[in-house]
Amino acid sequence: MAPMLLQKLFNKKAANTTGGARESAADAENRWASAEFDLAQIRLIVYQDCERRGRQVLFDSKAIRKLEPSELNVDETKTPPTRSGACQIGCKAKPKEAPPTYQYTRPSSDVNMLGEMMFGSVAMSYKGSTLKIHHIRSPPQLMISKVFSARCGSSNTGSTNTLQDSLDSISQTCPSHSSSIAHSNPVDMPGRGHSEDSDSGIARSASLSSLLATPLPSPGSSYSSGCASSYQRRWLRSQATSLQHGLIPRWSTDEMFSLSDESCSSNPGLGRRKKIAISIIISLPEKEEENQSFQEFFFSHFPLFESHMNKLKTAIERAMIVCRRIAEPSQRVQVYLCRVMEALGEFRMTVWNLYMAPRITEPIWLTMVSQSAERTQLCQRFLKEMSVLMEHGAKTQFLSSLVTAVLMYHLAWVPTVMPSNHPPIKAVYHKHLSHTVDLLAKCHPYNPLWAQLGDLYGALGSPVRVCRTVVVGRRRELVQRVLYVLSYFIRCSDLQENSLPHTQVDSPANPCPSQITNPTPCPERTNEKPFICESEAAKFTLNPGRTNKKTLVADADFSDPTSSLEVTSTEADGSESPDSSPFLETANDRLDCAHECAGGAGLECSSANPSPPMHKVRFMIGSPNELENYSQCPYQCGRCLHRKMPSRLSTGSLDSSDEEEQSHGQTCTGNETQQHELPLPSCDMELHLDVNHFGRSLLGGYSPQYMPDFVLHGVTSDQRLKQCLMADLEHTVLHPALDEPVAEAVCIVADTDRLSVQVATTQRRVCEPGQIGRDVMVSNLIHTLLTSVLQLHALNMAADFCVMHLEDRLQEVYFKSCSLAEYLSGQRRVNVKELGLALGIESNDLPLLTAVASTHSPYVAQILL
């Protein structure tokens, strides 16, 4: 494949220019994807399902040929990505050329089946958009479909069909045939308006919906509920996605497919019902390993794929609307095909880039988090590169302004410097359990991948802003050096995957282990050893040893007999990180134990007397003990997390709900009989570090092409960046990959040739022509911080210590933001002079400190904006 070859060349070149020296930033990026990927692997089908006319294919990239004057039979998809590393789109790069001509060929034989899969065998009355993913075994493919209700304009009743008429002439109409599957009556899926439909059984309380559903942002407005620190984000997420409140649509997805650009009051429920399906079909690699690796990548990065599908959908809408204005049928089809092909080309390119683009292989922060063995070398290298940059851009304070901007928008560093306060003073255990945050995280699951994506994009503040950083420049080493240094400041959590150990012979997922004498080998299960049956079925459910109890060896100072019981803790292997140091060990073990005592006391009743399984155990839901134990938790969390929350939120959504739970508990105990209690099988897991996570995938390297997904990457020139940036940012606000409403999208553009740093945002459009965004004001705090760290380094202080000092200084910035927040809480008007004199906050520090403060004190933004 062409891209592969070029990719290799690119890497070789990178290695050569730097002589392969380990300490240079230049080789810090590498090819990232383990599998190859070809643009032709992505196919697009647009399907229409109309009550009257049945199903029709409106587009199928497999059935389209590009006719070129010279070469008639060249498939568009064969066009190799240009140059190295990333692939470029033809249409926009060469605007002068005449648009290509396309020919619609015979539709492929599988379209009927695919249509059936997209729409289902039963018509559904649900009006919102639906998402489906199918796995097709042979040939191995993944199909991602979004089905929308079509919104037709009132005036173009006739013209809606013109495209189809045109297409009818070239494609076969596929009649909506009845499914071979026996099925019941059509399923009524009520639209969102009928939320109290008896069928859904859901009576949504307005108060709950409004609390859980973050309001959609409107430009310029700020809101307080979508706020806060990383912890709180995770909590809110868990609540918003909890099943225990029933299903509450989190935010409007009443997205339709517009067949008209008139914003008429459409009523798709009346008249013709028409649905449009947009399907992306990805051919999976033949090799099992590559297949596996691509799928892992696809499913973990799905939000990004989906966001691009939404973009594609918008382009297809536009294409349909535009072509309808053209009278001549063949020309109309040409315009339509050309536009959709262009959008598809862009989609393919984006996906290809997302999968194949070079990455920073050892982003500093994440590498420090995951492996401490090389810490000293990492610190040395980091400081060395930073020193070079500081000197290089000294005149314009390039580094200081860049770091100011990055710290201001990629806010995930803030929780990493917030001091952890859990002193083991026994008397206060029950008063201040700051670690209830974690208990909460545990009991109230959120998606770690989602949390990580939010961290990387800096979506911690209030209002929620998402940010990316692009470093532009022709000098490769320089750009790579900048990227490398920034990979220290752009932070996120590290993710590790727990999976069943390879040595484990039997999976707990197997319900009848004893009965399988001849297990059929499964081709897809490559990572698992075939399970061997256990002699008795009951064994794994009966063996209490399998519940993975590990007794922590009590510390000497914890030999207090009253606490020894509580030191018994169930600990997963995963938590044993290899990089613990002797430092603070004692104190910290004590902390662990301490909070175990505090949080676990009430659970004793369930864990301390493991009842013999299979015996009928009386188990009362909502036993007084349990409730008592947990009743303190909510208050704590509310308190320690939301000290600064506006009162509405803290009393509204965060305070205790004991009443509810108790009353529910009582209802349960009321009519619940004794349940059979069975032991939970162990979750013996092995840790895997090579997870497909955003921290590893979205910190890009030096690429010839601007790419919209990456949290950080470098590009040669800003040409395409200028073309696409605003549209991309606006798309981000409309269809955030973060799966939650976003108020503003921001891109930091650092130009290493001109040594300038600018910020482009959806909220304040650029004033000066030719500029990408606004210049960044250097925060004096950050400038002195960087200066003194580098001076320490220059004085031959140990690199570790310099980095420690850097962290201490960042912590100072956090403390300053707390002062600012406190100042603002009592002030309606900001007196900048007063801030400077009394708090040592200069006006150039204000934007940074406000952003930092908004992560812990959401009201700050409201006062200052």
Added chain:
Amino acid sequence: MNRARDSRPCDRPGSKRFVTVRKTEKMNALVALCHFCELHGPRTLFCTEAVHPPSPSPPQYGSAMMPDREPEGERDGEGLTMKANSSETHRADMCEGCRSLPASHPGFVSVDSETGIRYLSHQHPRQPQLFSVVRQACVRSLSCEVCPGREGPIFFGDEQHGFVFSHTFFIKDSLARGFQRWYSIVIVAMDRIYLINSWPFLLRHLRITIQSLQSTALQVFEREQVVCPQRRMNSTFSPAGFPHQRSGNAARSLTSLTQHADLWASLHTSFSWLLKACGSRLTEKLLEGAPTEDTLVLIERQTEQEEEMNAEGGSVAQDSQPDTTQERDFLFGGDGKDEEPLGPKFKSLRHLRQVLGAAEFRQLAWHVLMGNQVIWRGHDCGFIQSAFEMLKALLPVGCVRVVPYSTQYEEAYRCNFLGLSPDVQIPAHVTSSEFMVLVEVLNVEQGSAYGAYTDDLLSLYQFSISSANTQPTDKGPTLLNKLDLALANENLSVDVVSHCLLCLKEEWMNKVKVLFKFTKVDGRGREDTQKVLALLGATGHGEEDNVRLLKFWMTGLSKTYKSHLMTAVRGGERTLSQ
């Protein structure tokens, strides 16, 4: 038990950081086994859901909603199995094939002892609001969605009905039409991204479950075929309409198809494990900021106290008692109001400054910051104590040694805050020392006036401050100059001032750390030290005082920090030079 935070110390960018490993223990999801019954269409057979321990959610949620959400006909108090099936007609419509647990069966439960999460299995979801959700998922997975080959995974869903990962499959049945029955396992969640992210994991493990069921049933099927190969053909079957077909025992239960007596118990275990394992599949490893020096010192002191207590058999040193309270308050930002003693006292640093006068306060604060011994002598020990509470906020915790009220003089190495009763004589070498400041509190004879406030304090007491110090106290240190400005600015609330003070202290503590590393650990010379002082911004105006402050504060560094610098960082350097 609670292993939620797995904080451990480790060498980090900031070197002393806590790592937090967060692992959620289950998914916000439920698992259900569904069946397309030849007689009754799609049916939910068996459902495992996870129920949280009571959670921090607002009270108005549940009290308002939970009862309302129970669909009609579900409060009839019947067995759970039937309960969720909502109507009498449905009940009549059940056959063996549509049933998992008998109506009388109470269901299964497994408790995760760590988190208190309970995994419940019944035929239908226990939580009433989920009944229709599962029903929808079941109908869609078996009647609406199309999967090539009819066996395989599909994801579908929308915000209204939730999101579903479904895997359909056949189970062999010698009595069924086509000798097989159609089933699906669905996993329903609201967080579609999470569900999609989990696809590879869910698929991997559901395949194990499904293949196990299939191969078990296959064996049963083969045995039955041997016994009576023609059975299916003998049974009457009207192809016209399955809903009316009720003859014979055509609808067999999955238990019968697998000949697995404990099938439902095993499925419960498998499904519960799946929910738990899927939730804990990814571990999030976060770094938190290092605790402040003050926190570390408090931890160390607490440890020492405990050790002493253990050694002495539980007797607590008398004078450390009030300190502990104060430290706790300091740490947690509590204001100690609950144990406010009666009588006149200082409320804040600003109050102290107002009462003493700006110049006198400055002088006193200067002595405090320089590490000189501060002695208050007077009748009212509670009042003196309140002065110490205010003054010691100027210092890092590690620099504070208080003897709140004593009947004899205590040496400076024992305490830098000393309260004395009026009759105690201070030794001459102390009174003549420039490293001591004495505040005499004289009662003004006006009777007792409890509840006295700012201005009234002066009507109760007179203060005289004396010291043999000859150094000017109005030049530095920089920290005091800034604090003075904040205290003088009445626009700033007391809380803002204390935040401001915290910032200043942290800022200077960080300088102290650098100086400590530079001079004590690395043993660098005077010239270099001067450079470091300059880059730290400690030189210039008030330099002498700044340096004195830094040197005094160095004594307050935590042992933990010092030993870390001595070992870890040095160790790091050695590895480097090798």
